[in-house]
Amino acid sequence: MWHIFGVEIDPNPIWTTLSVALTTTLVLLIIGVPIAWKLARMTSRWKVLFEALVALPLVLPPTVLGFYLLISMNPNGMVAETLRFLGHPDGQLTFTFVGLVVGSVFYSLPFAVQPLMHAFEQVPQALLDAAKTMRANTASLFWQVILPLSRRGFLTAATLAFAHTVGEFGVVLMVGGNIPGETRMVSIAIFDHVESLEYAQAHVLSLIMLIFSFAVLLSVYGLNRKFDVKVG
Amino acid sequence: MTLKSLLAASIVALTPMSVLADELKIAVAANFLKTIETLSQGFEKQTGNTIKVSGGPTGKLYAQIENGAPFDIFFSADQKSTKKLEDDGKIKAGSRFIYAQGRLSLWMPNVPAGVEAADVLKKGDFKHIALANPKAAPYGVAAEQTLDKLGLLETLRPKFVMGENIGQTYQFVATGNAQMGFVAHSYTVDPKHVNTGSYWLVPLSYHSPLDQDVVVLKKAENSKTAQAFIDYVRSAEGKKIIEASGYTVPN
Numbered sequence: 001m002w003h004i005f006g007v008e009i010d011p012n013p014i015w016t017t018l019s020v021a022l023t024t025t026l027v028l029l030i031i032g033v034p035i036a037w038k039l040a041r042m043t044s045r046w047k048v049l050f051e052a053l054v055a056l057p058l059v060l061p062p063t064v065l066g067f068y069l070l071i072s073m074n075p076n077g078m079v080a081e082t083l084r085f086l087g088h089p090d091g092q093l094t095f096t097f098v099g100l101v102v103g104s105v106f107y108s109l110p111f112a113v114q115p116l117m118h119a120f121e122q123v124p125q126a127l128l129d130a131a132k133t134m135r136a137n138t139a140s141l142f143w144q145v146i147l148p149l150s151r152r153g154f155l156t157a158a159t160l161a162f163a164h165t166v167g168e169f170g171v172v173l174m175v176g177g178n179i180p181g182e183t184r185m186v187s188i189a190i191f192d193h194v195e196s197l198e199y200a201q202a203h204v205l206s207l208i209m210l211i212f213s214f215a216v217l218l219s220v221y222g223l224n225r226k227f228d229v230k231v232g
Numbered sequence: 233m234t235l236k237s238l239l240a241a242s243i244v245a246l247t248p249m250s251v252l253a254d255e256l257k258i259a260v261a262a263n264f265l266k267t268i269e270t271l272s273q274g275f276e277k278q279t280g281n282t283i284k285v286s287g288g289p290t291g292k293l294y295a296q297i298e299n300g301a302p303f304d305i306f307f308s309a310d311q312k313s314t315k316k317l318e319d320d321g322k323i324k325a326g327s328r329f330i331y332a333q334g335r336l337s338l339w340m341p342n343v344p345a346g347v348e349a350a351d352v353l354k355k356g357d358f359k360h361i362a363l364a365n366p367k368a369a370p371y372g373v374a375a376e377q378t379l380d381k382l383g384l385l386e387t388l389r390p391k392f393v394m395g396e397n398i399g400q401t402y403q404f405v406a407t408g409n410a411q412m413g414f415v416a417h418s419y420t421v422d423p424k425h426v427n428t429g430s431y432w433l434v435p436l437s438y439h440s441p442l443d444q445d446v447v448v449l450k451k452a453e454n455s456k457t458a459q460a461f462i463d464y465v466r467s468a469e470g471k472k473i474i475e476a477s478g479y480t481v482p483n
Contacts, residue, residue: 067403074408075359094409095360095393177393177404178365191396195291195368197312 007204012181013189014208020097020185021165024104028112028161029154031105036116037146040123055110062107066174069103070094073175095177100185103171111160119153120146152224159220163213254457255282257302259293261309263334263371263398263416264444267477268307274473275464281457289397291368297322297449304452305461307331307444310370314445327448331465332479334442335417336374339405341429343412349432352412353384358391362404362413365394371401374439375414381438421478436480443482 002009039050057065073079073093080091093099123146131145147154169187176183178192186209193202260268265287272283286293286303294313297303298320308314311330317323338349353361364372372394379385393409395401398416402425405413420431446465452458464470471481 070403070407070409076408090359092359092409173396173400174403177360177362177410178396179393188396192365192367194295195289195365195396197291197294197316 004204004208005200007200009201009204009208010180010189013184013186013205016097016182016184017166017186020100020104021162023101024108024165025112025158025162027101027105028108029158032109032112032116032157032161036113037120039113040117040120054113057107058110062168062170063174064170065107066103066171069099069106069171069175073099073102094175095179095183097182099175100172100183103175104165104168107168107171108161108164111164112157115153115156115160116150119150119156123149155220155224159217163217166209166213253280253282254455255284256304256452256455256457256461257284257286258305258307258461259286259288259297259301259303260307261290261293261444262287263309263418264307264332266422267332267418267474267479270473270477271465271470274469275461278464279457279460281460283461289368302451303449304455304458305446305448307446309334309444311443311445314447317447317449322450324448324450324453327462328445330443330482331446332444332474332481333436334371334374334444335436335478335480336371336378336434336439336442337415337417337420337478338378338412338432338434339402339415339420339426339429340412340431341405341408341426343429345430347430350382353379353382353388356388356391358411360393360404360410361388361391362393362395362401362410364398364401364414365396368396369398370442371398371414371416374434374442377439378414378434417478419478421476444479 002011035054039047039054042050071077075090075092075094079093083091083093093102127145127149128141131141136144167187168185169191172183172185172188173191176185176188178184178188186205190202190205190209193199193205258268258272265285268285268287272285275281276283290309290313293301293303293306294308294317297306297317306314306317314323314328318328338353340347340349340352343349343352352358363375366372366376376385379388393404395404398419401413402415402419404410405415406425414434417433419425420433446462448455448458448462465474474481
C-alpha cells in the first residue's frame with residue numbers, strides 16, 4: 001500500500017496497467033509492421049477495404065468490442081477449442097492477463113498501424129530499389145533503410161498504442177473480471193472508488209495517472225523533435 | 233407555420249390530457265431498471281404522464297445528482313448514497329424510504345435442479361464463480377457474506393471474477409465464461425434471463441438486508457406528479473409488480 005496525501009493507494013492496478021500496456025505495445029509493433037507495410041505499398045483498389053477494416057475499432061464502442069470478445073473467448077467457443085488443441089490447459093482467455101492483452105491489441109490496433117503506415121508511405125521506392133541493386137536482403141532493408149527513415153512513425157505508433165491501452169476501460173471491464181493483481185487495471189480501480197464514493201482515492205489515483213501519462217507523452221514528443229529526419 | 237409547431241399544435245389539440253400531463257425524469261439503479269419500466273408503463277397508463285428512465289450504477293447516478301443532474305426521483309441500490317443526499321439537503325424532506333429489498337440468488341447453469349448449492353460450492357468443481365464487485369455493488373457484499381456463512385469465502389476467493397454491477401455479473405455466467413454466479417433474483421425469476429440449470433435463492437439470514445432506498449429530489453419537492461408516482465409504487469398494484477420481479481417489499 002502507498003500513502004499519498006494521507007490516502008491509501010493500492011499500487012497493484014498500476015503495475016497491471018503498465019504490464020498490459022507495454023506487452024500490448026510490443027505485440028502491436030510486431031504485428032503492426034507487416035500490416036502497415038502491406039497497406040502502405042498496396043496499389044490495388046482493395047486497399048480502402050483493408051484500411052477501413054483496420055480503423056473499425058475506432059468506431060465500435062469499447063464495451064461492444066469487449067462484449068464480442070467475451071462471447072468469442074468463452075471456454076466452450078472455437079477460440080478456446082483451438083487453444084486447447086495447441087496445448088493450452090483449458091483454452092480460456094477471459095479473466096486472464098493474456099486475454100486483456102488480446103483485447104487491447106484489437107482495441108489499439110489502428111493507433112499503431114496508422115502512424116506506421118503513414119511513415120512507410122514516405123519511404124521513397126527509389127531508395128529501396130537502389131538498396132536492392134546492392135543486394136540488400138529483406139532484413140537489412142528493414143533495419144538499415146526503412147526503420148531509420150520511419151523512426152518518428154514507430155515512436156508515434158508506440159506512444160499512441162501505449163497511451164490508448166493505459167486509458168482503456170470498456171474492454172477491460174467486459175473481459176477482465178476485476179481480479180486483484182491480475183486483471184484489475186487503474187481505470188477500473190478508479191471506477192470502483194467512484195462507485196463506492198471513495199472520492200479521495202479516485203482523485204489521487206487519477207492524479208498519478210495524469211502525471212505519469214503527461215510525463216510519458218512529453219518525453220516522447222521531445223524525442224520526436226530530435227528524430228526529425230529529412231528525406232531527399 | 234413550421235412543421236414542428238403544426239405538429240405540436242395538433243398533438244395538443246388531439247390529446248386533452250396533455251394540458252395536465254407532466255414529465256418525470258427518474259434515475260434508477262441498474263438492477264431495478266426492468267421493474268421500473270413495468271411500473272412506469274402502469275403509471276403512464278393510469279395518469280397520462282410520461283416517465284423518462286435513466287438506468288446506471290448507483291455511484292455514478294449519485295455523482296451526477298450531486299452535480300446537478302435533472303432527475304426528479306432516484307431509485308438507489310443502497311442506502312449509503314441516499315443518506316448522503318439527505319445529509320446534503322438534496323432531497324425532499326422525509327421522502328427517503330425502502331422501496332424494495334433485493335434477493336440474492338446463485339445461478340448454476342450447469343447444475344440440474346434438486347442438487348444442493350452448498351454441496352456444489354463445497355466440491356469446488358468449477359473454474360470461476362462470478363459475483364458483483366463488493367466495492368461497487370451491495371449484491372457483491374451479500375455474496376461474500378453468504379460464502380463466509382458457508383465457511384467457503386477464502387477457499388473460493390481465487391475463483392472469483394467480479395462484475396462492476398449485477399448485470400455484468402450475469403453476463404459472465406450467461407456467456408459461459410464463469411460456470412456460476414451470484415446474481416439478483418430479479419434475473420433468476422425471469423425465464424428470459426435464466427432458463428438453464430438451476431438457482432439457489434439465498435435465504436435472507438445469510439447476508440445483511442439489501443435495502444434499496446428511493447428519494448424524491450429537491451428539484452421535484454413540489455411536484456404532484458412525483459408524489460403520485462411514489463404513491464403508485466407503494467400501492468397494492470405497485471407492490472405486486474415489485475414482488476413479481478424478485479424483490480421483497482418491506483411493510
